[in-house]
Amino acid sequence: MTGPGETVVPDSEHHGLVARLPQGLRDLALLARFDRPIGWWLLFWPCVWGVWLAGAGWQWPLLGWLLLGSIAMRGAGCVYNDIVDADLDRQVARTAARPVASGRVSRKKAWAWLAALSLVGLVVLLQLRWEAQIVALASVALVAAYPFMKRITWWPQAWLGLVFSWGALVGWTQLRGDNWDVLAALYLGTVFWVIGYDTIYALQDREDDALVGIRSSALRLGEKVRGGTLLFYALAVALWALAFWLYRADWIALLALIPAAAHLGWQVMTLDPADGANPLERFRSNRWTGALVAAACFVVGNA
Numbered sequence: 001m002t003g004p005g006e007t008v009v010p011d012s013e014h015h016g017l018v019a020r021l022p023q024g025l026r027d028l029a030l031l032a033r034f035d036r037p038i039g040w041w042l043l044f045w046p047c048v049w050g051v052w053l054a055g056a057g058w059q060w061p062l063l064g065w066l067l068l069g070s071i072a073m074r075g076a077g078c079v080y081n082d083i084v085d086a087d088l089d090r091q092v093a094r095t096a097a098r099p100v101a102s103g104r105v106s107r108k109k110a111w112a113w114l115a116a117l118s119l120v121g122l123v124v125l126l127q128l129r130w131e132a133q134i135v136a137l138a139s140v141a142l143v144a145a146y147p148f149m150k151r152i153t154w155w156p157q158a159w160l161g162l163v164f165s166w167g168a169l170v171g172w173t174q175l176r177g178d179n180w181d182v183l184a185a186l187y188l189g190t191v192f193w194v195i196g197y198d199t200i201y202a203l204q205d206r207e208d209d210a211l212v213g214i215r216s217s218a219l220r221l222g223e224k225v226r227g228g229t230l231l232f233y234a235l236a237v238a239l240w241a242l243a244f245w246l247y248r249a250d251w252i253a254l255l256a257l258i259p260a261a262a263h264l265g266w267q268v269m270t271l272d273p274a275d276g277a278n279p280l281e282r283f284r285s286n287r288w289t290g291a292l293v294a295a296a297c298f299v300v301g302n303a
Helices: 023-032 038-053 058-085 107-125 130-137 140-152 156-164 166-175 180-214 217-247 251-269 277-284 286-302
Strands: none
Touching: 023 058, 023 107, 038 058, 038 166, 038 180, 038 286, 058 130, 058 140, 058 166, 107 130, 107 286, 130 166, 140 156, 140 286, 156 180, 156 217, 166 180, 180 217, 180 251, 180 277, 180 286, 217 251, 217 286, 251 286, 277 286
């Protein structure tokens, strides 16, 4: 539980180890979103997809490094985002209590924390072969630009899709240097998946975003948000199916995607944009989408 006078963002999973930390360390943990593991799960799963579809078996040591990198770099990205967005965050109910926006963590301390997390990412980067290192480093410009997208486009979710799908490129490139058509279809499908789930996530902030001038796909789609999300998810499944077909032209291989497709369909059919808790629950359920697609990638890549 939180102590007197302490605040956490409404979508925090504020419990366990994070809840037991002293206030100063807790603020740093909250700044890196360690209280919300769904973020690094969503960054990590595409890494798994790239590794397992590459057909080199389980690759547990590699996946361990990629998991550590996902936790560290997702944290670094959140710290950077909060530094850039502090003024906007103060104007949105869900984000006003974030450590930098609320003043509990200074910008100077936030930059130092960002550097520390980036060093962990550097350690992970050095475990990869040089081709995968180049691919991983190529994402830095996309990450740096992301916080500004909500100011200039109605589709910041599309930019996030480019960023959060990057792990598929890294995982594949670490193990293979061929079949780029397969990788392209896998990556593009993942981009549409991210646009879909982040549109659902953005439903929480529609009213505040409209007031302060933040743009999002949830606002742009308006009353058509359910249909739009269905389209994004359908494109994701279609492109993943194309990746599987290009890898192995076997109709049976496509059956491996049915559980993931069914889960995404359930998200859309049960989505209630007017219910504050419903979009967050549907968004978080994408950790299971990630697991289901990972299983499908392993079956197709290694069977």
